[in-house]
Amino acid sequence: MYKDIVDFIKYIYPNQNPVPLHAPVFLGKEKEYLSDCIDTTYVSYIGKYVTQFEQKTAEFSGAKYAVAVVNGTAALQIALKLAGVNYGDEVITQPLTFVATANAIAHCGAKPVFVDVDPDTMGMSPEKLNDWLVNNTNYNQSTRQAINKSTNQPISAIVPMHTFGHPCRIDEIVEIANRFNIPVIEDAAESLGSYFRNKHTGTFGLAGILSYNGNKTITTGGGGMIITDNEEFARKAKHLTTTAKVPHKWEFIHDEIAYNYRLTNVNAAIGVAQMECIDILLKNKRETADLYRDFCHNNGIVFFKEPLNSSSNYWLNTIRLKDRKERDTYLSYTNDNGVITRPVWRLMNKLEMYKDCQTGNLDNSLMLEATLVNLPSGFRN
Ligand SMILES: Cc1ncc(COP(=O)(O)O)c(C=O)c1O
Structure with a gap:
């Protein structure tokens, strides 16, 4: 055999x-667009390709908004932060995933909780998620939060992952999450072009993220995207990933501690050409x-x-x-x-840094x- x-x-x-x-x-116009970046000198954070790449991704996925960032891990970190994940909180995800999923949670200062996957989707099991929430949390009516009974910390997000591009049972997961008032951020890093009930993965929860790492279906060398239907979420994602600079002709004013997580025009140029194919x-x-x-x-x-x-x-x-x-x-x-x-x-949960989760x-x-x-x-x- x-x-x-x-x-x-x-x-x-x-x-x-x-x-x-x-x-x-x-297969497409990657070289042409890269030459254009060099000829016009727009190789860094300014240039037309970032906007084009975002528009193409929104159009393709059916999400209302797409915000390009430096990689999928950063996209997930920012999406979690904007979903309200704070230092000390807990976030439910699956143990069968690439380490970036758990790392992005840890980058927010939160701790992952691992619930099992389904054997046929390899993604988070709605039954196991529901069981864990029912058995391990109390619902605080005044803060409207699910609180972990054993740690007293809020569960502030749920991150299912569409493993190897196969959609998980995302509609049931979102329904359970809604019952506990927990936002869902989908790790769709691997599932560009995958659909559940004819809707693109990453568009079921509050937001989703994509990765354009070199091994993915399309690549920008390195890159990521936050997709969402929520206008305010998208606006904040753009702001937070671009050093929170207040628009002004010449002044440098930044209104919060933020990140330099934007995608360069060079990376986005490759992305536009890849999306065309x-x-x-x-x-x-x-x-x-x-x-x-x-x-x-x-x-x-x-x-x-x-x-x-x-x-x-x-x-x-x-x-x-x-x-x-x-x-x-x-x-x-x-x-x-x-x-x-x-x-x-x-x-x-077998890795050294997450073994106590x-x-x-x-x-x-x-x-x-x-x-x-x-x-x-x-x-x-
Ligand atoms: C499931 C999953 N989540 C997150 C990421 C992180 O993406 P990136 O490598 O672009 O940071 C990847 C892939 O690399 C992934 O496979």
Whole structure:
């Protein structure tokens, strides 16, 4: 079975040795727009591409507003801050995620609480979220906050993540969060082009964030975006990520302690060119997923299909093996034979800095951590 899948991957990705997990691809006007930045000298924070990139992202995602920032981690930190996450608060997220999700919470001075994921979406489980909130919080009627019974701290946000581009059951999560009056910030870093019930991921909660890191569906080299339908939230996000400068022809007046988190015109120029090719990129990814699905079906391998009611971007194609031993044998065979594969992240609650955080029952996350493998999923020529 191991040799068959290696041969198959080399067949669908010919002339690449080793076959990378997900390499960037530049099919459009990236060079032209970059030259324009240099020719006009607009390489830094001023220039037309940032606004164009924001407009294209809003249009594509259906969000009313999009604010470009330096990376996805910063986008999440600012979105959480604007959602009202304060020093000492607690924020619920999933343990099966990239470390940036938990780090952004910690950057706000808050502590993550980890609740389990669903085995079929790999994203936060609405049932487990509800159970945790019901069993571990009291609702304070006067402050309208869910308070953690054991720490006495407020739960000030919930951050579900759309793992490997597969939408989680976000409508149920938002409904539960609303009952407890907790804002939802979606970590949609991996799910540009993924939809739940025909609505783009990242647009269900108060705000969502996207990442344009080099391994994502589209890249700006490094970059991120905050998307929201809330005008005031978007205005504040722009202000807070641009050193809170009060607009004036020549005076330097800043009205709060803020951040220099803006995206440069150079990065945004790449982003505009990439967005112009997004349909081609997504179509190619879906065709790759179809090839993997058929191969896995014919070879008795469990392949992760897009969940119910969803259209996934299939950012990273994923298979599930029998157990950790089989996973490790598989990882070692493929990586030794010219095909880059990787396991899922070590669970957040097992990392040194988050090992004392509160968790719910994490059975599904533990099972997935031990058995998932990502397959090469970049653009196929
Ligand atoms: C789930 C998740 N959250 C957040 C991030 C952070 O994005 P960035 O690398 O742009 O800071 C990433 C990706 O890198 C991610 O996969």
